[in-house]
Amino acid sequence: MSFEDLVTDPCRAVNKLETEEATTATCDENTVMENVCSHYLEGKCRFGDDCFNLHPPNVEVKKVTTTKHSTQNQNKSAKNTRKVPPEVENEKKKPLKTAGDVRKRIQWDPELQKEYFTVGYLDRFIGVVEKPYTAFSWEHLSMVDLDQLAVPQHRIQYYKYKGTKVWDKNERLDHVFGSAGNGITIQQVIREVDAEIEKNTQTFDSDEDSSDDELIVLGGVSNSGRGLISNICEGQGPKEVFLRATHFFCIKVKNDQVKSTAAKVQEYVVQGEPVLRSCVMPNELLHVTLAMVRIETPEAMTEAVNILNDLQGRIEKLLGPTPEDVEENPERIIRVRGLSTFGARVLYTKLQVPSSFTVIVDMLYEALRRVDGITVTNHFGFVPHMTLLKINRPTARERRSKYFNSSLYSDYLECDFGTIVFNNVHFCCIEDLRGPDGFYVTCRKIEF
Numbered sequence: 001m002s003f004e005d006l007v008t009d010p011c012r013a014v015n016k017l018e019t020e021e022a023t024t025a026t027c028d029e030n031t032v033m034e035n036v037c038s039h040y041l042e043g044k045c046r047f048g049d050d051c052f053n054l055h056p057p058n059v060e061v062k063k064v065t066t067t068k069h070s071t072q073n074q075n076k077s078a079k080n081t082r083k084v085p086p087e088v089e090n091e092k093k094k095p096l097k098t099a100g101d102v103r104k105r106i107q108w109d110p111e112l113q114k115e116y117f118t119v120g121y122l123d124r125f126i127g128v129v130e131k132p133y134t135a136f137s138w139e140h141l142s143m144v145d146l147d148q149l150a151v152p153q154h155r156i157q158y159y160k161y162k163g164t165k166v167w168d169k170n171e172r173l174d175h176v177f178g179s180a181g182n183g184i185t186i187q188q189v190i191r192e193v194d195a196e197i198e199k200n201t202q203t204f205d206s207d208e209d210s211s212d213d214e215l216i217v218l219g220g221v222s223n224s225g226r227g228l229i230s231n232i233c234e235g236q237g238p239k240e241v242f243l244r245a246t247h248f249f250c251i252k253v254k255n256d257q258v259k260s261t262a263a264k265v266q267e268y269v270v271q272g273e274p275v276l277r278s279c280v281m282p283n284e285l286l287h288v289t290l291a292m293v294r295i296e297t298p299e300a301m302t303e304a305v306n307i308l309n310d311l312q313g314r315i316e317k318l319l320g321p322t323p324e325d326v327e328e329n330p331e332r333i334i335r336v337r338g339l340s341t342f343g344a345r346v347l348y349t350k351l352q353v354p355s356s357f358t359v360i361v362d363m364l365y366e367a368l369r370r371v372d373g374i375t376v377t378n379h380f381g382f383v384p385h386m387t388l389l390k391i392n393r394p395t396a397r398e399r400r401s402k403y404f405n406s407s408l409y410s411d412y413l414e415c416d417f418g419t420i421v422f423n424n425v426h427f428c429c430i431e432d433l434r435g436p437d438g439f440y441v442t443c444r445k446i447e448f
Contacts, residue, residue: 040055130160162406248289251425276391288384335419351384
């Protein structure tokens with residue numbers, strides 16, 4: 001404001017002076033507020049008096065509310081500072097050997113046969129998949145061709161030996177090195193699994209593979225569940241004399257759905273391991289075994305045929321008449337569902353049989369045991385089944401293993417094959433010759 005304005009118009013000059021003072025005060029206040037800490041105004045400044053910005057005492061500060069995030073941080077800090085008792089520290093889980101460690105052990109340990117191991121890995125689209133260990137290329141992923149199977153090791157979920165898990169990431173199972181703290185190692189697992197398989201192997205039948213099958217059931221009865229003939233000599237224990245079955249009783253499978261599904265499963269297994277094609281049960285030979293027998297004399301053969309003739313009337317009476325719709329008579333229906341193996345050497349379908357089936361089998365066994373010259377060679381616990389594949393000797397030698405890898409059929413473990421109508425029993429020879437219909441040479445058959 002100039003001196004001239006003060007002389008000419010004093011009132012106007014005073015008003016102008018007051019306005020300039022108010023403007024200056026406002027600017028100074030704004031300048032101060034710009035330097036005030038914004039976090040201080042919200043009550044969140046962590047630096048306190050060391051903060052480079054202003055913390056004026058006459059400014060209203062917001063009250064701080066505890067958020068979920070801050071509570072979690074406080075709890076985390078308290079947890080980190082909490083003292084852990086020594087006994088709890090000692091119980092800390094030991095580090096588990098990785099999938100890569102197991103892979104290297106299988107690959108380089110000369111005592112482990114790679115073909116007996118299976119790998120379960122996580123596929124991004126279809127979930128966990130099982131494949132034989134030998135199907136993988138274990139080179140670095142950058143060196144693998146497009147047509148080779150290879151997975152990152154972090155996708156491996158478990159390893160199996162002959163169908164038994166020996167390492168599992170999710171279950172913290174390690175029976176290869178024993179790193180999980182249980183002390184079990186792969187050598188112990190191999191002994192137990194092989195012993196169990198050998199025990200089961202001694203109990204399955206050897207019907208249509210007489211020329212190649214080394215597993216011959218015995219006559220009589222023994223504690224091991226096999227037929228046994230004992231020659232007791234002075235100063236000697238019982239000697240086992242092995243007998244091979246010459247004939248068998250069976251139900252011929254005629255259902256087209258069962259046959260087509262069986263062919264589909266067989267082809268799937270062969271695609272996984274082509275060398276097994278010679279082990280496939282031909283479609284026209286599919287059957288359900290009822291009894292395995294050894295016929296010693298022509299008279300015994302005649303008696304076996306007569307037994308079948310005598311049973312026909314009793315079976316028809318037990319099963320009742322055949323209705324137009326077979327499903328109306330459940331005693332004639334055998335349901336085929338699921339897969340299993342005998343000693344990991346015979347792949348078969350599981351059967352759900354009616355009560356009449358068991359009664360008829362018992363009647364047949366009872367009649368056969370009363371005849372001299374006939375030996376029933378399967379005294380083990382009877383398991384209704386339909387064989388799909390059986391590993392023979394030449395194939396076992398070629399692939400250096402006589403056992404199936406469970407990954408070959410794991411996708412069909414619960415497969416529904418359909419139903420078999422119980423309307424026939426065939427008495428057949430165990431030999432390479434085939435009848436006009438492609439089935440086994442049949443000595444006698446009955447239909448009901």
